[in-house]
Amino acid sequence: MSDAQGAGDVILAVEGVTLSFGGVRALNEVSFDVREHEVRSIIGPNGAGKSSMLNVINGVYHPQQGTIRLRMDGALREFHDMDPHEVALSGIARTFQNLALFKGMSVLDNIMTGRNLRMHTNLLLQALRIGPAAREEIEHREAVELIIDFLEIQAYRKTPVGRLPYGLQKRVDLGRALAMEPSVLLLDEPMAGMNVEEKQDMCRFILDVNDQMGTTIVLIEHDMGVVMDISDRVVVLDYGRKIGDGTPEEVRGNQAVIDAYLGVSH
Amino acid sequence: MKQHIGIVSVGVLLLAGLVAPLATGAGTPGFYTEVLLGGLMAGVLYSLVALGIVLIFKASGVFNFAQGAMVLFAALSVARMAEAMPLWAAALLGMGIMVLVAIVIERLVLRPLVNQDGVVLLMATLGVSYFMDGFGQTVWGSDIYSIELGIAKEPVMILEGVFQGGILINKDDVAAALVAALLVALLALFFQKTSTGRALRAVADDHQAAQSIGIPLNRIWVIVWSVAGVVALVAGMVWGAKLGVQFSISQVALKALPVVILGGFTSVPGAIIGGLIIGVGEKMAEVFLAPVLVKTFDLAGGGIENWFAYVLALLFLLVRPQGLFGEKLIDRV
Amino acid sequence: MFYRENGQYKTTYGADQQMLPILQDRIFMAVLLLFAFIGVPLLASDYLLLSILVPFLILALAATGLNLLVGYCGQISVGHAAFMAVGAYSAYNIVLRVPQLNFLVVLVLAGLIAAAVGMLFGIPSLRIKGLYLAVATLAAQFFMDWTFARVKWFTNYASSGSVSTATIDLFGWRVDTPARKYLFLLAVVTVFTLMAKNLVRGHLGRAWMAMRDMDVAAEVIGIRPVYAKLTAFAVSSFYVGVAGALWGFVHLGSWEPLAFDINLSFTLLFMIIIGGMGSILGSFFGALFIVALPILLNQVPAMLGLPLATATKSHLEVMIFGSLIIFFLIAEPNGLARLWAIGKEKLRLWPFPH
Ligand SMILES: Nc1ncnc2c1ncn2[C@@H]1O[C@H](COP(=O)(O)OP(=O)(O)OP(=O)(O)O)[C@@H](O)[C@H]1O
Ligand SMILES: [Mg+2]
Numbered sequence: 001m002s003d004a005q006g007a008g009d010v011i012l013a014v015e016g017v018t019l020s021f022g023g024v025r026a027l028n029e030v031s032f033d034v035r036e037h038e039v040r041s042i043i044g045p046n047g048a049g050k051s052s053m054l055n056v057i058n059g060v061y062h063p064q065q066g067t068i069r070l071r072m073d074g075a076l077r078e079f080h081d082m083d084p085h086e087v088a089l090s091g092i093a094r095t096f097q098n099l100a101l102f103k104g105m106s107v108l109d110n111i112m113t114g115r116n117l118r119m120h121t122n123l124l125l126q127a128l129r130i131g132p133a134a135r136e137e138i139e140h141r142e143a144v145e146l147i148i149d150f151l152e153i154q155a156y157r158k159t160p161v162g163r164l165p166y167g168l169q170k171r172v173d174l175g176r177a178l179a180m181e182p183s184v185l186l187l188d189e190p191m192a193g194m195n196v197e198e199k200q201d202m203c204r205f206i207l208d209v210n211d212q213m214g215t216t217i218v219l220i221e222h223d224m225g226v227v228m229d230i231s232d233r234v235v236v237l238d239y240g241r242k243i244g245d246g247t248p249e250e251v252r253g254n255q256a257v258i259d260a261y262l263g264v265s266h
Numbered sequence: 267m268k269q270h271i272g273i274v275s276v277g278v279l280l281l282a283g284l285v286a287p288l289a290t291g292a293g294t295p296g297f298y299t300e301v302l303l304g305g306l307m308a309g310v311l312y313s314l315v316a317l318g319i320v321l322i323f324k325a326s327g328v329f330n331f332a333q334g335a336m337v338l339f340a341a342l343s344v345a346r347m348a349e350a351m352p353l354w355a356a357a358l359l360g361m362g363i364m365v366l367v368a369i370v371i372e373r374l375v376l377r378p379l380v381n382q383d384g385v386v387l388l389m390a391t392l393g394v395s396y397f398m399d400g401f402g403q404t405v406w407g408s409d410i411y412s413i414e415l416g417i418a419k420e421p422v423m424i425l426e427g428v429f430q431g432g433i434l435i436n437k438d439d440v441a442a443a444l445v446a447a448l449l450v451a452l453l454a455l456f457f458q459k460t461s462t463g464r465a466l467r468a469v470a471d472d473h474q475a476a477q478s479i480g481i482p483l484n485r486i487w488v489i490v491w492s493v494a495g496v497v498a499l500v501a502g503m504v505w506g507a508k509l510g511v512q513f514s515i516s517q518v519a520l521k522a523l524p525v526v527i528l529g530g531f532t533s534v535p536g537a538i539i540g541g542l543i544i545g546v547g548e549k550m551a552e553v554f555l556a557p558v559l560v561k562t563f564d565l566a567g568g569g570i571e572n573w574f575a576y577v578l579a580l581l582f583l584l585v586r587p588q589g590l591f592g593e594k595l596i597d598r599v
Numbered sequence: 600m601f602y603r604e605n606g607q608y609k610t611t612y613g614a615d616q617q618m619l620p621i622l623q624d625r626i627f628m629a630v631l632l633l634f635a636f637i638g639v640p641l642l643a644s645d646y647l648l649l650s651i652l653v654p655f656l657i658l659a660l661a662a663t664g665l666n667l668l669v670g671y672c673g674q675i676s677v678g679h680a681a682f683m684a685v686g687a688y689s690a691y692n693i694v695l696r697v698p699q700l701n702f703l704v705v706l707v708l709a710g711l712i713a714a715a716v717g718m719l720f721g722i723p724s725l726r727i728k729g730l731y732l733a734v735a736t737l738a739a740q741f742f743m744d745w746t747f748a749r750v751k752w753f754t755n756y757a758s759s760g761s762v763s764t765a766t767i768d769l770f771g772w773r774v775d776t777p778a779r780k781y782l783f784l785l786a787v788v789t790v791f792t793l794m795a796k797n798l799v800r801g802h803l804g805r806a807w808m809a810m811r812d813m814d815v816a817a818e819v820i821g822i823r824p825v826y827a828k829l830t831a832f833a834v835s836s837f838y839v840g841v842a843g844a845l846w847g848f849v850h851l852g853s854w855e856p857l858a859f860d861i862n863l864s865f866t867l868l869f870m871i872i873i874g875g876m877g878s879i880l881g882s883f884f885g886a887l888f889i890v891a892l893p894i895l896l897n898q899v900p901a902m903l904g905l906p907l908a909t910a911t912k913s914h915l916e917v918m919i920f921g922s923l924i925i926f927f928l929i930a931e932p933n934g935l936a937r938l939w940a941i942g943k944e945k946l947r948l949w950p951f952p953h
Contacts, residue, residue, distance in 0.1 A: 058819050060819065083818070083823075087819075093820065094819050096816060100815065102816070104811065104877060113805045116805060116809075116820070123830060126797060127795075128794065136802075176820060329730050378929040385675050385729050390928050393920075396924070397925070400916070400919075408914070523733065523737060564751065566748070566749050569749065572745050576734055580738045583723060583726070583735070587731065
């Protein structure tokens with residue numbers, strides 16, 4: 001547990017978010033907050049609305065009700081209907097439950113896209129690749145190489161991502177998000193489908209990012225062992241509602257949560 | 267809510283387009299009705315082509331760019347075979363040929379490309395369309411051929427009591443409309459009453475479900491493409507009888523794209539209504555709007571019916587991307 | 600010397616990011632360019648220059664432009680000949696109305712106008728994808744066809760609707776002989792190809808490819824779809840517009856309405872499918888193929904003593920195109936360029952394949 005840093009100020013707050021698709025209520029008046037430097041997990045049975053929550057934070061879905069507050073320039077600000085691009089600019093990065101890598105591109109290029117936010121040379125300079133454009137390319141390549149080293153995927157730099165085994169693809173997904181140098185990192189089941197060793201590696205990467213870079217982590221994960229081990233606080237969703245929120249110990253003792261996981265009917 | 271405003275505004279625009287010529291006195295009511303009917307006639311043909319496309323799209327998720335080539339191929343086959351045998355025999359043989367075409371397409375194109383991206387499939391059918399155009403003309407020749415349905419082409423005057431001067435319509439046009447209506451009714455029966463038809467509907471609704479109840483997908487595809495081939499044959503005969511069988515028929519598939527966009531890719535009634543809207547819309551535009559444009563901008567002639575359908579569909583898309591009868595989907599991640 | 604990268608260590612990221620990181624490739628490219636600029640004009644016949652190389656170069660440029668949009672950014676267009684037309688008619692009108700302007704400036708202006716029109720028709724791509732976008736590009740095709748056929752101003756009130764151009768004059772160097780036409784085109788195409796290659800390996804190119812491969816993820820990591828898609832439409836139309844101007848001025852000389860009709864659009868699309876989507880090199884392969892096939896169909900049967908009728912030949916041609924498209928989509932979706940890459944990979948291991 002990354003208790004060393006303690007809990008910081010609130011960096012991201014979700015308030016009364018309701019999201020429906022036609023008749024399906026994916027989220028029902030969900031509220032919670034995320035504090036700086038913590039590892040905040042979201043758990044819940046399949047279809048509980050966890051991924052939808054991340055999509056709302058990312059601006060991919062726009063909720064019918066509720067607000068998202070983000071810390072910007074030191075103050076918590078309220079945002080409505082933000083574009084994913086604006087959310088990215090505000091320092092929130094994301095990995096995906098079902099690999100969403102750019103399959104026609106190499107590992108290096110996939111991670112480089114994470115730097116796009118910070119690359120500004122204009123079209124003409126890029127076409128001629130002179131001066132600033134060439135320098136910018138090298139500068140960001142250096143940053144990306146650090147991430148490649150960190151994730152131990154040096155050997156696959158030039159490999160098309162589609163050819164990598166699943167576990168490594170998950171790492172590239174993480175690398176792409178890290179390349180954005182986010183202040184908050186949303187991880188949607190980063191360890192799903194991995195064997196024990198791969199899970200350990202991934203856990204280590206996540207904790208290192210949290211520790212060394214001070215990045216706040218929001219983690220969706222089904223493996224309770226991992227969740228209870230590395231989270232500071234946990235939100236529990238079930239059928240789109242929040243049914244529990246607190247430290248791992250608190251959540252473990254919560255009757256509603258136990259019922260949801262044991263499949264007690266509502 | 268926004269969606270409704272979109273639909274209503276498109277409706278209002280269409281209505282305005284229909285009423286404006288009358289209000290400005292650009293034509294007598296009789297002439298106006300004639301143009302309207304002419305547009306409906308063209309629309310019937312668009313509907314027939316679009317119908318084939320919708321059937322295929324529903325069952326296999328493929329936008330069949332080759333539907334126009336199929337119409338040409340079928341019409342060519344019938345026209346040339348009818349030179350040596352009675353028309354009904356040629357038509358029957360033509361149906362056989364279209365079934366054969368369906369089998370070949372399923373084996374050589376669809377099966378290897380199953381589960382590919384929609385755009386890849388679209389381009390594959392573009393390849394099919396080129397192949398069929400070339401093949402058809404190599405085998406059957408590339409002149410203009412005629413199909414005689416045995417209906418006199420003379421115009422008749424109707425509704426003389428209602429409009430001053432009455433309205434002129436062609437008997438063969440009326441026959442064409444009747445044929446189209448009959449075909450749609452037959453298809454509806456086929457889908458509702460036969461077990462094959464019901465199986466087809468199951469596939470359209472959910473590929474996996476259909477497979478899990480034991481319907482072989484490949485057979486379904488062959489059937490659907492055959493049905494679309496027969497629809498193409500009917501369209502080709504109607505069209506060929508009216509304008510002669512020639513290469514330009516093939517290009518009509520392009521017009522079917524705006525039609526299905528208007529009607530929605532999976533809606534049979536949508537294909538029919540979309541076809542009629544486009545048919546009427548472009549005729550009206552050509553007759554009433556084009557002269558105004560020509561005069562105002564000193565153009566070298568009208569011909570706006572060449573692009574009207576596409577621009578209409580494009581504007582429509584901007585307000586309602588899912589078509590008249592389609593439903594909205596949100597991408598998942 | 601074997602074709603190999605062993606021992607060629609990259610010590611800087613700059614060196615690693617070169618366009619052609621392998622030394623042998625660089626040598627091959629240099630030799631090829633030298634031959635193209637010096638050998639070909641000296642050796643090639645006028646027929647080869649005018650009937651094959653001139654159309655090949657222009658179509659390769661157009662295919663590169665289309666490839667940037669379709670192959671790299673994943674936005675379908677079945678109406679790109681419309682933007683060629685915009686380029687051609689823009690160049691015609693600029694030359695007509697401002698005759699003193701240097702043709703290179705005219706080319707750039709024509710490209711810019713095509714880019715603006717392309718962006719306009721690309722706006723729907725922000726809301727719609729795939730098939731739906733196809734209709735937007737079809738609208739561009741038929742609307743532009745109509746515009747240039749009907750609005751008399753564009754054709755300078757010519758009664759037939761056809762236009763003809765004067766010989767290009769570059770600082771006193773007249774582009775009139777076959778060899779000069781070829782050299783002029785080769786220079787233009789080389790520059791534009793280099794720029795395209797630079798674009799696709801820069802951050803804009805990565806943004807395009809990200810949009811193509813997974814648009815939602817691209818947005819979430821901060822790529823603006825508006826920017827990525829509209830720049831793709833703009834750059835693509837710019838290239839195609841320049842190609843259109845060259846097609847009109849250098850290849851055709853004079854042209855009728857509908858010289859840039861939907862069939863040309865389909866041909867462009869076929870070039871990138873056969874050559875390789877998402878590959879600049881593929882655009883060249885595709886263009887070469889499209890130019891060469893009719894000529895082969897003309898010559899080969901005749902040599903075998905089976906001369907074909909003209910109609911048969913053109914039908915055969917579309918049949919072959921049709922089958923090849925299906926073949927490539929099924930067997931090698933990355934086209935001839937991929938076959939080339941596989942060949943090179945084999946060569947890299949040769950003669951010890953294990
Ligand atoms: N784009 C969409 N369109 C329609 N319904 C959706 C969409 N996205 C999510 N849903 C629905 O919202 C509900 C919540 O889905 P969500 O993906 O958020 O669940 P989850 O908690 O992430 O589940 P899992 O653990 O399986 O990933 C589900 O019923 C799902 O079907
Ligand atoms: Mg999920």
